[in-house]
Amino acid sequence: MxxxxxxxxxxxxxxxxxxxxxxxxxxxxxxxxxxxxxxxxxxxxxxxxxxxxxxxxxxxxxxDRDAVAAAVLEENVRQIEQAAAAEDATPDGVLGVLTWHLAQSAAFIGLLHADGASGRSTTGHAYARDLSERVERALRGCLPDGHRLADDLMLAVAMVSGAVTGPTPETREHRAVAAWRLLGVTVGPVRPFAG
Structure with a gap:
C-alpha cells in the first residue's frame, strides 16, 4: 500500500x-x-x-567550495560597482556599501588584501587581484578631486578591513565605522546596494 x-x-x-x-x-x-x-x-x-x-x-x-566563495565575492564587487555607477553616487554612500560587505562577508576582506605579496601567480590569486582592482576602480570613480582618500585609498580600505573583527556582523560593522572615523572619513548608511 x-x-x-x-x-x-x-x-x-x-x-x-x-x-x-x-x-x-x-x-x-x-x-x-x-x-x-x-x-x-x-x-x-x-x-x-x-x-x-x-x-x-x-x-x-x-x-566546489571555491566556486561558492567566488560567487559571493563577485556579488560583493558587483554591488560596489553598481553603487559607484549610480546616478546619485557619493563617496560616503559607496563606502557605506563597501563597509556593509566588509562586515557581512568574511571572504571579502581577504580579497581586498590580494596584492601579490606572496610572489606566486596562481589563477585564484589573479582572480582575487582582478576583483580587488575592480573595487578600487569603482571607489576611485566616485571620489572627487582632492578627496582625503585619493592618495592612499586601498591602504585606508585595508586598514579598515583589519579592524573588522568580532563575533557578529553588528560588532564588525561598528568597528569598521569607528575605523573610518579614526581616519577622518565619513561613511554613509551601512547597507547593501539596493539598486
Whole structure:
C-alpha cells in the first residue's frame, strides 16, 4: 500500500529550471551569511540548508567550495560597482556599501588584501587581484578631486578591513565605522546596494 503525504508533510513542488536563478541567488545569500558566522571552512551542507535547497542543487550551481566563495565575492564587487555607477553616487554612500560587505562577508576582506605579496601567480590569486582592482576602480570613480582618500585609498580600505573583527556582523560593522572615523572619513548608511 502506498502512503500519501498529508498536506502538512508535502514538499514544495519542484519548479525545475524556472527555479534556477532564484536558487542560485538564495545560495549566494546563504553562503554570505554562513561564511560570516562560521568562516570559509563552513560545511557546504549548511549553505544548502540555509538556502532551503538540497546539496544537489548547490552542486548544480557550484562545483566546489571555491566556486561558492567566488560567487559571493563577485556579488560583493558587483554591488560596489553598481553603487559607484549610480546616478546619485557619493563617496560616503559607496563606502557605506563597501563597509556593509566588509562586515557581512568574511571572504571579502581577504580579497581586498590580494596584492601579490606572496610572489606566486596562481589563477585564484589573479582572480582575487582582478576583483580587488575592480573595487578600487569603482571607489576611485566616485571620489572627487582632492578627496582625503585619493592618495592612499586601498591602504585606508585595508586598514579598515583589519579592524573588522568580532563575533557578529553588528560588532564588525561598528568597528569598521569607528575605523573610518579614526581616519577622518565619513561613511554613509551601512547597507547593501539596493539598486
Amino acid at each position: 502506498t502512503e500519501h503525504a498529508t498536506s502538512d508533510e508535502r514538499r514544495p513542488a519542484n519548479r525545475g529550471p524556472r527555479a534556477a536563478a532564484g536558487n542560485r541567488a538564495a545560495l549566494v545569500t546563504a553562503a554570505r551569511e554562513v561564511y560570516a558566522a562560521h568562516g570559509l571552512d563552513a560545511p557546504l551542507s549548511a549553505i544548502a540548508r540555509r538556502a532551503g535547497v538540497g546539496q544537489g542543487v548547490l552542486y548544480r550551481h557550484f562545483p
